[in-house]
Amino acid sequence: MGDEVAKHEFTREDRTRYRTKVRSCLDVFARMLSESRFEFERPVAGLEIELNLVDGAGDPAMRNAEALAAIEDPDFVTELGQWNLEVNVAPRALAEGGLSEFEEVVRASLNEADRKAREAGSHLVMVGILPTLQAKHLARDALSGNPRYALLNEQVLAARGEDLHIAVDGVEQLRMTVDSIIPEGACTSAQFHLQVSPEAFAGHWNAAQAIAGVQVAVGANSPFLMGKELWRETRIALFQQSTDTRSDELREQGVRPRVWFGERWITSIFDLFEENVRYFPALLPICDEEDPVQVLERGGTPALGELRLHNGTVYRWNRPVYDVVDDQPHLRVENRVLPAGPTVVDTLADGAFYYGLVRVLAEEERPVWSQMSFSAAEENFTAGARDGIDAEVYWPGLGTVPVAELVLRRLLPLAHEGLVKLRVDQAERERLLGVIEQRCLNGVNGATWQARAFHKHYDHSSLDRPEALRRMLRGYRDLMHTNEPVHTWPVG
Secondary structure, eight states, X not given: OOSOOOOOOOOHHHHHHHHHHHHHHHHHHHHHHHTTOOOOOSOEEEEEEEEEEEOTTSSBOOXXXXXXXXXXXXXXXXXXXXXXXXXXXXXXXXXXXXXXXXXXXXXXXXXXXXXXXXXXXXXXXXXXXXXXXXXXXXSGGGBOSSHHHHHHHHHHHHHHOSOEEEEEESSSEEEEEESSSGGGGGOOEXXXXXXXXXXXXXXXXXXXXXXXXXXXXXXXXXXXXXXEEOOXXXXXXXXXXXXXXXXXXXXXXXXXXXEEOOSSOOSSHHHHHHHHHHHOOOSSOOOOSOOHHHHHHTTOOOOOHHHHHHHTTSXXXXXXXXXXXXXXXXXXXXXXXXXXXXXXXXXXXHHHHHHHHHHHHHHOSSOGGGSSOHHHHHHHHHHHHHXXXXXXXXXXXXXXXXXXXXXXXXXXXXXXXXXXXXXOOHHXXXXXXXXXXXXXXXXXXXXXXXXXXHHHHHHTSSOOHHHHHHHHHHHHHHHHTTTOOGGGOOOO
């Protein structure tokens, strides 16, 4: 969502002023792009991981304020639900050991945070949707205490004008109605950032969109919600519906959803910011004091606060990011399609696959997005989320193929090639991409492991469904700490 915001009641004047200001920011951003105001030397990657808190039994622990106080690390921050935290990992270059450094830093940080969180009665779990969540955990008072979440909740429901309806048809069916956006807190993800030049942005974003369905299929880790077995990556369907500001009538009119795959390939990062301003009314019309035109004309770097805040309330699966560090502006692609977990090594394997693959696809003379429709990429995304590693997807030159076959035959070699271009060490490449290879060869990712472990507990015992899910999750939590990739985990 971006920066902290305080409790606020918005007037019509606030919204008018904000619209004027955000359009001014957009104009300044266009000038900055045309005047080559951005510096770029080498690819720098970043990582965010959203986490769940559970108690000893495996049920959600509504204690993120207490856990944060115990952890005492500024890299850990609140997320929407009281059972959520997020860790932000400092960016670094991928070359010459960068991926291994990410893994070491994240493991050390999470291990220390988990040790301290236990003192507050909580355990950390990396999983796309906490399988032990029940309806009683999704009351409005489960929102984190930060005022920004209450404010966002008020604005989404005010824009919608009615309660939210969640409907997912998968292995089983789920229907529920909620009076807040708290179900969004059930969606915990791993977010990969990649800093790119303005000239390279469109190619990297298009490539990321083209492979999003493959990513989510291979990395699926969210098969359960409210005790029901649904999609292999149910998080995708849940997130789309839990922040939907549209009534049924607006949806029928073709109004775009705020959780959005998009609708076209782009030629510039400006396309995405311009769409955000053109299609989406402000949820949080908060203006700051900066005059971006004056700052730019004085030779400074404008923060473009309104444009960035607005961008943070349009939830693209691959989000454009404008940021300023040490008075230097830069651009990033934020890849948001993947769930958290199951382990740190699984997460870094997903990252290696993504970084390597987009590097090659973004530079091809005849790019993949020139050979497939945007709607085909979106259909792949839905198929990957619904069916996971058993999905079939479309790929140019191959037609519709099993996703595991596509990865093994075509995409893994390209990912290796891309990591070579990024100067990633051979041992790192082989180890991390080997995890992706073995998932595909064995047909096992986090979602399939969770489903098999649950059915082993539930189908062959007298346990009720909630207790079978708790046992599965406790086993998951213990295996998570081994940092052995999920395809090697025993079921039981």
